Amino acid sequence: xxxxxxxxxxxxxxxxxxxxxxxxxxxxxxxxxxxxxxxxxxxxxxxxxxxxxxxxxxxxxxxxxxxxxxxxxxxxxxxxxxxxxxxxxxxxxxxxxxxxxxxxxxxxxxxxxxxxxxxxxxxxxxxxxxxxxxxxxxxxxxxxxxxxxxxxxxxxxxxxxxxxxxxxxxxxxxxxxxxxxxxxxxxxxxxxxxxxxxxxxxxxxxxxxxxxxxxxxxxxxxxxxxxxxxxxxxxxxxxxxxxxxxxxxxxxxxxxxxxxxxxxxxxxxxxxxxxxxxxxxxxxxxxxxxxxxxxxxxxxxxxxxxxxxxxxxxxxxxxxxxxxxxxxxxxxxxxxxxxxxxxxxxxxxxxxxxxx
Numbered sequence: 001x002x003x004x005x006x007x008x009x010x011x012x013x014x015x016x017x018x019x020x021x022x023x024x025x026x027x028x029x030x031x032x033x034x035x036x037x038x039x040x041x042x043x044x045x046x047x048x049x050x051x052x053x054x055x056x057x058x059x060x061x062x063x064x065x066x067x068x069x070x071x072x073x074x075x076x077x078x079x080x081x082x083x084x085x086x087x088x089x090x091x092x093x094x095x096x097x098x099x100x101x102x103x104x105x106x107x108x109x110x111x112x113x114x115x116x117x118x119x120x121x122x123x124x125x126x127x128x129x130x131x132x133x134x135x136x137x138x139x140x141x142x143x144x145x146x147x148x149x150x151x152x153x154x155x156x157x158x159x160x161x162x163x164x165x166x167x168x169x170x171x172x173x174x175x176x177x178x179x180x181x182x183x184x185x186x187x188x189x190x191x192x193x194x195x196x197x198x199x200x201x202x203x204x205x206x207x208x209x210x211x212x213x214x215x216x217x218x219x220x221x222x223x224x225x226x227x228x229x230x231x232x233x234x235x236x237x238x239x240x241x242x243x244x245x246x247x248x249x250x251x252x253x254x255x256x257x258x259x260x261x262x263x264x265x266x267x268x269x270x271x272x273x274x275x276x277x278x279x280x281x282x283x284x285x286x287x288x289x290x291x292x293x294x295x296x297x298x299x300x301x302x303x304x305x306x307x308x309x310x311x312x313x314x315x316x317x318x319x320x321x322x323x324x325x326x327x328x329x330x331x332x333x334x335x336x337x338x339x340x341x342x343x344x345x346x347x348x349x350x351x352x353x354x355x356x
Contacts (some may be wrong), residue, residue, distance in 0.1 A: 014064070017146075021139070022056040051102040056093060060139050063091035067143070088140050096132035101120070139206065162222075162330040189242040204242060207235040215266070218277060222331060223262035226300075227291065230254065232269050240276050247286025248276070258293040261300050264327050268302060271349045274321065275306035279347055281310055295355070302351040310342040324351070 026049045033045070070083045186208055194201040213234050230252075235248045268291065275289045287307025294301045321340065328336040328351070335354040340347065 022053050026053045055098040059095040061092050063087055079323040088136055092133040092136040186239045207238050211235050224265045226261050226263050228257040229268045233272050251290040251352055253292045255279050255294050267324050271304035275304055279306035280306035298355050303344045304349045306347050308347055310347050
């Protein structure tokens, strides 16, 4: 029950406010209506209040359904104001039409002889229409104000969460990105390589030190150029080939227009590391890791494809994949996506990042 309330708290809050606001409006109408000749005690008046409540809840609920689909607070544009005004006008007409129809039916088919106060007899269709528009407009202002406050609060929480995550990421650099196991293997491989090729060993040590420096210096920023990330990946592949030798093949299909696009640091390197650790290392004959970057409409597409099957070891923490998912969510919200699946004996990891 608690989980259900937490998941649907905004919907529950809306309906509570909806019932309380329209209930309050009906109560005010009852309290300030003059009781001429017992008018307030008549069935007609009470029916009018009930119909006002139900019609108000219905028309504004429909309006809310419409507003939720046209308003994007993350990229608000002038055209959305026009759509909002159109929604208000339509909701006001629905409110007016149902209210007038309800009153007409009550007057035509009701059997109760009621003396309506003079002030209501002169309340013509024009005033009813204006009243409907003002009522719905006021409700919309209140609704949008609540949504804006909720959005600002959510942004504040996300910013705080992002800052905390970035600080924690610095502490987990060696564990989450260049893990100790990889470093230990790389150093051992380089030590063995020294007996065969001193010059190449020196080059591998340089690449390892560059990876360490990159991890420590870039992990406290939100975005870097994709080209910088590729240098990190190249170093990782070079070090991995000491161990895998001919069992590892690396292919790049990187579109030139993607090189200057900003991305969160370490995400491609984490995908490549995951492909090598959980894919290529489990294959006796080895395999291929392919890196693809492209631009599709308003999104940067990053794919890392490796030979093998999608198998996550039971003792794996999946720290790297969780790191990617969390950072994408905090930085881009629902606009970015991450997916990993097996397709035709290959594991395909895909990241979509909005360009703006």
